[in-house]
Amino acid sequence: MRVRPANISIQPLTLATYPDPVLKQVAGLVRFPLNEQELAWIERLRFTMLDAQGVGIAAPQAGKSWQLMIVASKANQRYPDAPNLPAFEICNPKIVAYSEQQELGWEGCLSVPGKRAKIARASEIMLRYQNVQGEYLEARYSGFVARIIQHEYDHLQGICIVERVPDAACLISEQDYQQQFMPQ
Numbered sequence: 001m002r003v004r005p006a007n008i009s010i011q012p013l014t015l016a017t018y019p020d021p022v023l024k025q026v027a028g029l030v031r032f033p034l035n036e037q038e039l040a041w042i043e044r045l046r047f048t049m050l051d052a053q054g055v056g057i058a059a060p061q062a063g064k065s066w067q068l069m070i071v072a073s074k075a076n077q078r079y080p081d082a083p084n085l086p087a088f089e090i091c092n093p094k095i096v097a098y099s100e101q102q103e104l105g106w107e108g109c110l111s112v113p114g115k116r117a118k119i120a121r122a123s124e125i126m127l128r129y130q131n132v133q134g135e136y137l138e139a140r141y142s143g144f145v146a147r148i149i150q151h152e153y154d155h156l157q158g159i160c161i162v163e164r165v166p167d168a169a170c171l172i173s174e175q176d177y178q179q180q181f182m183p184q
Helices: 036-051 143-156 174-181
Strands: 056-058 068-071 088-098 102-108 115-122 124-130 136-142 171-173
Touching: 036 056, 036 068, 056 143, 068 143, 088 143, 102 143, 102 174, 115 143, 115 174, 124 143, 136 143, 171 174
Parallel strands: none
Antiparallel strands: 056 068, 068 088, 088 124, 102 115, 115 171, 124 136
């Protein structure tokens, strides 16, 4: 992707919040090649994620039913222990393998503001996808980055974190999460 010239201002996209119907749809495939308007929208999606202190975002969260996610793990106020991983785009993903080992962890969601959900996720995944140039790639991810990808992949399948919690005790307010689990 091209770098935005410094003199051009980007406005964040409006985020869909649960239970918006776009969040309940299985997203459609990204078709290649992408045009300039689509690439500019992806740049706005990236900006929106970073502006909201997210570590990942899926196109449906910004109202576009498209199989596209951006992952950018970086320590921030919402995720102070996140590993540093430069932002990258994932188009038309398919998780082709999940580890048997799972990890239970708290997740926030830009489309479910003010809440955290405790969710079990595979600790390692194998992912096949395309980049924004349409090239096919395959990679293995583990730990927190695997969690991000599985979370965003759910969005592409029309699933939100509130649908993943086994019971009400696994869904708490962001304020309670901060008080109970974040260092003071």
